[in-house]
Amino acid sequence: MFKKVLIANRGEIAIRIHRACREMGIQTVAIHSEADENALHVKMANESVCIGPAQADKSYLNIPRIMAAAELTDAEAIHPGYGFLSENAKFASIVEELGFTFIGPEARHIEIMGDKVQALDYVRELGIPTIPGSDGEVKNPEHAVEIGKKIGFPVIVKAAAGGGGRGMKVAHSESALRTAFTVASTEAKAAFGDGRVFIEKFLQNPRHIEIQVLCDKHGNVATLGERDCSLQRRHQKVIEESPSPAITQKQRDELCEVVRNACAKMNYLGAGTFEFLYEDGHFYFIEMNTRVQVEHPITEMVTGVDIVREQIRVAAGEKLNISKMAPKLRGHSIECRITAENSETFLPSPGHVTDYHPPSGPGVRVDSCLYTDYHVSPYYDPMIAKVITHGATRDEAIAKMQRALEETVIEGIDTTVPLHRKLIATNAFKTGEYTIHTLEKFLEEGRL
Numbered sequence: 001m002f003k004k005v006l007i008a009n010r011g012e013i014a015i016r017i018h019r020a021c022r023e024m025g026i027q028t029v030a031i032h033s034e035a036d037e038n039a040l041h042v043k044m045a046n047e048s049v050c051i052g053p054a055q056a057d058k059s060y061l062n063i064p065r066i067m068a069a070a071e072l073t074d075a076e077a078i079h080p081g082y083g084f085l086s087e088n089a090k091f092a093s094i095v096e097e098l099g100f101t102f103i104g105p106e107a108r109h110i111e112i113m114g115d116k117v118q119a120l121d122y123v124r125e126l127g128i129p130t131i132p133g134s135d136g137e138v139k140n141p142e143h144a145v146e147i148g149k150k151i152g153f154p155v156i157v158k159a160a161a162g163g164g165g166r167g168m169k170v171a172h173s174e175s176a177l178r179t180a181f182t183v184a185s186t187e188a189k190a191a192f193g194d195g196r197v198f199i200e201k202f203l204q205n206p207r208h209i210e211i212q213v214l215c216d217k218h219g220n221v222a223t224l225g226e227r228d229c230s231l232q233r234r235h236q237k238v239i240e241e242s243p244s245p246a247i248t249q250k251q252r253d254e255l256c257e258v259v260r261n262a263c264a265k266m267n268y269l270g271a272g273t274f275e276f277l278y279e280d281g282h283f284y285f286i287e288m289n290t291r292v293q294v295e296h297p298i299t300e301m302v303t304g305v306d307i308v309r310e311q312i313r314v315a316a317g318e319k320l321n322i323s324k325m326a327p328k329l330r331g332h333s334i335e336c337r338i339t340a341e342n343s344e345t346f347l348p349s350p351g352h353v354t355d356y357h358p359p360s361g362p363g364v365r366v367d368s369c370l371y372t373d374y375h376v377s378p379y380y381d382p383m384i385a386k387v388i389t390h391g392a393t394r395d396e397a398i399a400k401m402q403r404a405l406e407e408t409v410i411e412g413i414d415t416t417v418p419l420h421r422k423l424i425a426t427n428a429f430k431t432g433e434y435t436i437h438t439l440e441k442f443l444e445e446g447r448l
């Protein structure tokens, strides 16, 4: 096992990774920007290195500085967390080429999944169901229209280099599709330096359901059930839960089986997430994330598997525990992502946290970088805390979340705690009858 790991991230996920390391007897190295001098992830780590100014491209995205910090501190492995360099194939290769271990999959898998056209081709070949569409790049408006006629409208034009909702255009007719093709391709070229686009049938009212996997170097694959992440605003997840209230055990088993076979065939390593859209009883792959995700704790709560610990173990060449390959899900877990934004306008609210009282008690977990007097920086992602509950049943997990959010005190800045209190109390959430459009519809109608 590694003696020392460098954590190439900040905020709650850096703390989460530090905790896993400490429990495994591993020394930690924090990196930080000038803005994060007093951050909790820095104070907690065994060592820390300031690697540059606040702007992420000068610090948390600065590969030479991060590698220098790893050399300087004699770290053996680097955990990238999520965001920043976590899905940068170049970074993963550099880490390995310089003789360190990248705690994540091989660079080739990061690269394939970063190109949505390649990713779809690749997983389709592995037996994973995808949405009917162009099956590859669409070169010109005529080709686009031909596909549109074949699969029927509405269709969606997506950028190969996009993902997470960036660079998508919906078209309801042939003429709209010609325009959508040209606009999407031009915008993709400008935004990503890659104008390639592809087309899928547009699913009108799906849910977002994703499967968590963990794989080792010995051919073992664990599927850790699903998370329902349908409650989103502008492609930012707001509440996630596991298991999904919308699928049956049979559907779960079948989907996990398909994913497990695909992972084994591709020789995947580490933690990964297969994202699907679910509509009318069918699952369709949309993207794969080759990192640990923000919402990983709800899976940890229902499976009892420490995902970050397993990421580190498999990176070091250890085997997954056979009894945890397809754990029975125990109870129900919900996560509310609290951001430093106004609960009604969503305007960012950086600044000084004058008072912080996190919820706790039975079935409540908080992953957060907050403390009283913490300064929320305008330079980084506004997520400041994740409130996670676990109950024997979904109703119990909801009751615990309602109680936990009542207890939560974050003063001095605006947060989305009030939004969460209202959202969790809606009939849509209580019944589990929601789709990817529910939250935005509620906000438009002024119901939250």
Ligand code: MV4
Residues within 6 Å of the ligand: 131, 156, 163, 164, 165, 166, 200, 201, 202, 203, 204, 207, 208, 229, 230, 232, 235, 277, 286, 287, 436
């Ligand atoms: C779709 C779709 C409907 N039909 N693809 C958005 C994020 C990106 N990962 C894929 N996305 C979508 N792809 C087809 N063929 C609707 C979305 C989508 C969405 C997906 C998941 C969660 C929230 C969403 C919000 C709007 C659109």
